[in-house]
Amino acid sequence: MEKVGISVAQISPEYMDREGSVEKACRAIEEAGRKGAKLIVFPETFIPGYPYWRSVTPGFRWAEYMVEYQKNSVRIPEDISPLFDSAKEARINVIIGVSELDKTPGSLTLYNTVVFIDSEGNFLGKHRKLMPTHGERMVWGLGDGTDLRTYKTDVGNVSGLICYENHMTPFKSLLAVMGEEIHAALWPGYWVAEKHTANKRRFNPEKDKIWSCDIDAAVREYAFETQTFVLSANMYLPSDILPEGAFDIAAGGSSVVNPSGLYLVEPVIDEEKLIFAELDPEERLATKAYFDCVGHYSRWDVVQIVYRARKNVPIEVVELKSEEILSSKAIEEAVKSYGISLKRVEELLNELLKALKERTIII
Numbered sequence: 380m381e382k383v384g385i386s387v388a389q390i391s392p393e394y395m396d397r398e399g400s401v402e403k404a405c406r407a408i409e410e411a412g413r414k415g416a417k418l419i420v421f422p423e424t425f426i427p428g429y430p431y432w433r434s435v436t437p438g439f440r441w442a443e444y445m446v447e448y449q450k451n452s453v454r455i456p457e458d459i460s461p462l463f464d465s466a467k468e469a470r471i472n473v474i475i476g477v478s479e480l481d482k483t484p485g486s487l488t489l490y491n492t493v494v495f496i497d498s499e500g501n502f503l504g505k506h507r508k509l510m511p512t513h514g515e516r517m518v519w520g521l522g523d524g525t526d527l528r529t530y531k532t533d534v535g536n537v538s539g540l541i542c543y544e545n546h547m548t549p550f551k552s553l554l555a556v557m558g559e560e561i562h563a564a565l566w567p568g569y570w571v572a573e574k575h576t577a578n579k580r581r582f583n584p585e586k587d588k589i590w591s592c593d594i595d596a597a598v599r600e601y602a603f604e605t606q607t608f609v610l611s612a613n614m615y616l617p618s619d620i621l622p623e624g625a626f627d628i629a630a631g632g633s634s635v636v637n638p639s640g641l642y643l644v645e646p647v648i649d650e651e652k653l654i655f656a657e658l659d660p661e662e663r664l665a666t667k668a669y670f671d672c673v674g675h676y677s678r679w680d681v682v683q684i685v686y687r688a689r690k691n692v693p694i695e696v697v698e699l700k701s702e703e704i705l706s707s708k709a710i711e712e713a714v715k716s717y718g719i720s721l722k723r724v725e726e727l728l729n730e731l732l733k734a735l736k737e738r739t740i741i742i
Contacts, residue, residue: 380535380560380660384445386416386613387654388609389633390648392428394620397451397458400426404475405465407653412469416655417498421475422614422633423541424491426459427451428477429614431567431625433514444622445518452478452489456502457465459494467500472532474539474563476612481520488520493565495530503530508541508546513577514626518652523691529557539563545597548604553684555605557671561658561665562605564598566613569632569646581618584648588648594632595646603640606666608658615651638666 388407392400404421411419414669423429432444454458456528459477466473471576472495491508507516507522527550529538536558544550554562570579589595596612602609615631615650635644635656643656670676714721 380658380661383534383658384415384420385534385561385610385635385656385658386411386412386414387419387610387633387635387644387656388425389613389631389654390651391614391616391620392425394428394453394616395447397427397453401459401461402426405461407460408446408465408471408473408737409469410653412471414655416471416539416560416654418472418474418532418610420539420563420565420610421473421613422612422676423476423567424478425475426453426477428616429567429629430515430518430628431621431627433518434626435622435624437551437687441517448478448518449489450482454482454496455492455505460626461492463496463500464711465501466498469496470628471697472496472498472534472537473539473588474565474610474612476541476565478519481507489518491515491519491541492521492522493541493563495537495539497530497532503532504528506539506541508544510544515636521691523687524688525690527553527686527688528560529554535560537561537563539565544565546593546666549684550602551584551605552672552713553686555607556684559605560663561599561607561609562624564592564594564601564611564631566611568614568628569594569630569648570628579626579628579717581627582632582648584630589646590631592646599642600634600635602636602638603666603670605672606638606663606670608635608637610644610664613646615649638663676728683709692709 390407393403408593430448435441459653474495476493479490481488491511495503497503506526509522511519529536538554538559567582568594569582571587572579598609598611611634614629614630616629618627621627630646632646633654634642636647637643644654714724
């Protein structure tokens, strides 16, 4: 990793408008590229915006918003192809949050997703939020373990997590072991929790302290705990854009943190701004020399990570072959023990496998 200019796009999407939000993202990508940035990060669900209406009542109003949200969510990659063109033209890597419309046949489920694009305009991959938070479970499905990974780019190994995933120590540890150097933390805003985390309100810069939002602790601890640069991209939307009774927390709050947990750019509150900073790898080297969570400070003989990179699918067809079963030592011993001929066992197995093949085995 070498010194690199980066950008965080604290800009408002064209709310609930897929095409408009894509166009605005493209303009930001092009501007960041012109100003020398090699990586730009956008907030959670920038396209088409976060569902701040998720707790709106009565139910029929929620359903109206939800249907509109489905219509403006994106199929990946076809609905966001202009982003790939802009990334290639600007020679800049892009990490952006979207509401994804599933392409599984028969499904119209949405997922809270972060998309990774390299500076040559290639789609690197995506990550679906593993556990939507509280009322988000009425909007999005659950991701799986197949896409929790890092991506090698010309600015270093990058990855990203969405909202409260950035509080999850096992996820942080896994990405650290995978070699993450630059982390994108995507959020729907900046808030103050009064007495407990379930009671949130929009951050007010005139009276609230930066540390009164848990994001301050999350991004700084993520950086220090994993010795990564953290680019925190937080949504900003004026309150008057949101419907009455909405979950109004979109106060911005984007920041950049170095591997020692120190702000390079402090949280930017209540304004649209294309944020720029320079990441110096010397700062990561110095931190790693003192505290290396993957190397000299780790104790993998005491605590290890179990990672199940398995796709969450409704049907899995398992094909079994009699010769594979018969080749096992346990079968040979059983044949000898019960005095049954191997040929007879093979005949029985073939009959059983034929019967099983006629129906789907769901694991």
